[in-house]
Amino acid sequence: MLECKTVTLRTRPLKNRMxxxxxxxxxxxxxxxxxxxxxxxxxxIYIYANPRNKREQNFNxxxxxKAEAIRCRRFESVVNERYDFFDxxxxxxxxxxxxxxxxRKHDQKWEFVYLHFNNFVHGKCTFEEIDIDLCNKFREYLLxxxxxxxxxxxxxxSASGYWSTFRGFLKILYRNGMIKTNVNDxxxxxxxxxxxxxxxxxxxxxxxTETPCKKPILKTASLFSCMTSLRIxxxxxxRWEDIVDYSAGGKCVHIITQKNKxxxxxxxxDEALELIGYKSEKKGLVFKGLMRCWTQxxxxxxxxxxxxxxxxxxxxxxxxxxxxxxxAGTDIRTIQSMMAHKSIxxxxxxxxxVDSNKREASKKITLMRKx
Numbered sequence: 030m031l032e033c034k035t036v037t038l039r040t041r042p043l044k045n046r047m048x049x050x051x052x053x054x055x056x057x058x059x060x061x062x063x064x065x066x067x068x069x070x071x072x073x074i075y076i077y078a079n080p081r082n083k084r085e086q087n088f089n090x091x092x093x094x095k096a097e098a099i100r101c102r103r104f105e106s107v108v109n110e111r112y113d114f115f116d117x118x119x120x121x122x123x124x125x126x127x128x129x130x131x132x133r134k135h136d137q138k139w140e141f142v143y144l145h146f147n148n149f150v151h152g153k154c155t156f157e158e159i160d161i162d163l164c165n166k167f168r169e170y171l172l173x174x175x176x177x178x179x180x181x182x183x184x185x186x187s188a189s190g191y192w193s194t195f196r197g198f199l200k201i202l203y204r205n206g207m208i209k210t211n212v213n214d215x216x217x218x219x220x221x222x223x224x225x226x227x228x229x230x231x232x233x234x235x236x237x238t239e240t241p242c243k244k245p246i247l248k249t250a251s252l253f254s255c256m257t258s259l260r261i262x263x264x265x266x267x268r269w270e271d272i273v274d275y276s277a278g279g280k281c282v283h284i285i286t287q288k289n290k291x292x293x294x295x296x297x298x299d300e301a302l303e304l305i306g307y308k309s310e311k312k313g314l315v316f317k318g319l320m321r322c323w324t325q326x327x328x329x330x331x332x333x334x335x336x337x338x339x340x341x342x343x344x345x346x347x348x349x350x351x352x353x354x355x356x357a358g359t360d361i362r363t364i365q366s367m368m369a370h371k372s373i374x375x376x377x378x379x380x381x382x383v384d385s386n387k388r389e390a391s392k393k394i395t396l397m398r399k400x
Contacts, residue, residue: 036104038096042078050074050096052103070103072096124154127207128198136262136288142191142198144177145170159208161215164199168192168219179325189219227339228348229255238396240335247323248331249305250316252396254346255353256301258368261324261343262287269311272297280307286369293369300395351379 035055040048050072057068074096076089125147132140146154149170171188175181183191196213203211229237234255242248250264259267259282266287275281275296282295305315324343332341339345347368354364365376 034107036100036107038100040076043075046078047075048078050076050092052100072099074099122156124156124159125150125152127156131198138190138194138288139198141177142194145174145191146195148174156202156208159199159202159212160210161212164195164212164216167195168216172219184222185219186221189221192219226348227341227345228352229337229339229341229345231353233335233337233339234349234353234396235398236335236337237332240331242327242331244323244327244331246316246319247327250319251328251343251346253301253305254343255349256304256396257282257295257297258347258350259295260286260288260347261321263293264316265314265319265321267315268313269307269315272302272307272315289369289371291369291371295367300397304396348379351376 037053037055038050039053040050043049052070052072054068054070057066074092076092077085080086080089125143128143128146132143146167149167150158171183171192172185174183174188176183196216196218199208199213199216200211202208203213234252237248238252253259254261254264263284263286267282267284271282271284272280273283275294277296279299280297280302282293282297284293285291286293328343329341332339351364351368354367355361361373361376365373368376368379370376
């Protein structure tokens with residue numbers, strides 16, 4: 030990593046008899062955000078190249094003094110970095126602005142955590158304020174926080190997930206020298222509740238297959254998720270080019286998951302390929318036009334019209350996949366691999382749902398009724 034040694038104030042000529050101040054970093058430094066090597070920084074401060082009167086001379090003196098003050102501040106940061114002093118200017122920086130810039134690198138949960146924290150601090154927070162007390166108060170806030178886009182409060186398990194994501198962010202900040210204390214070491218996690226979550230039975234899956242939906246592409250995506258275990262984030266991002274030849278024959282989905290950026294290879298049955306109308310020459314998004322918001326009212330209306338009274342979310346389709354595969358006798362290690370779970374304990378939680386399905390399922394998942 031490049032280490033800057035000197036910061037020099039220089040000027041470059043402009044067309045209108047003015048000079049522009051800039052800083053010359055030697056031998057340059059690598060920006061931790063963009064990873065680009067920075068050797069010059071324009072200050073946006075200008076002086077007269079040849080002052081013609083006392084007013085212009087005074088102006089030059091004031092602007093030069095300001096430019097020199099900035100140079101001194103930048104050099105102080107260089108010294109702090111070199112000798113492991115903490116930079117007081119970092120402490121005054123906008124924590125929320127830095128947080129917001131990280132969102133594009135992560136999944137939607139990061140955005141939800143950012144929005145909750147933004148609400149908690151009322152839109153203002155510096156790095157200096159990030160301490161154990163503030164973080165513990167945010168923990169308390171999450172335990173009673175209202176949902177961002179719907180009525181009601183977030184569940185304890187959602188609060189636990191948001192809190193875990195926030196603590197992970199704090200760990201990154203400490204590792205990158207953005208905060209002085211490893212706050213995360215002094216924070217307790219939020220324990221989750223063992224909640225029974227819904228999944229579809231074989232008969233209910235048949236009903237959904239036979240029931241029209243006002244958003245046909247939503248129906249196709251939902252059934253495809255039941256057959257492949259893909260999350261809504263991966264469904265929305267899935268491209269025809271992601272469907273490739275499988276080493277053991279047939280086709281598979283080969284993607285980097287949106288949630289944890291892990292490689293996932295999921296074999297696809299001929300029935301699932303037929304469901305989405307697969308053709309090798311197709312390009313672009315598989316579910317083009319599908320909107321995430323349709324997983325709320327439009328999907329619930331479709332499920333209700335199928336005569337299903339369970340509280341089904343899009344993630345329930347992933348649970349349906351695990352449950353029906355397990356009921357059909359698929360080895361749990363195979364299910365774990367297909368769902369890209371790091372821990373088999375996670376897979377077991379998905380399959381803890383309905384033992385009665387074991388009587389109904391005698392073969393792998395299908396959308397076709399047996400005569």
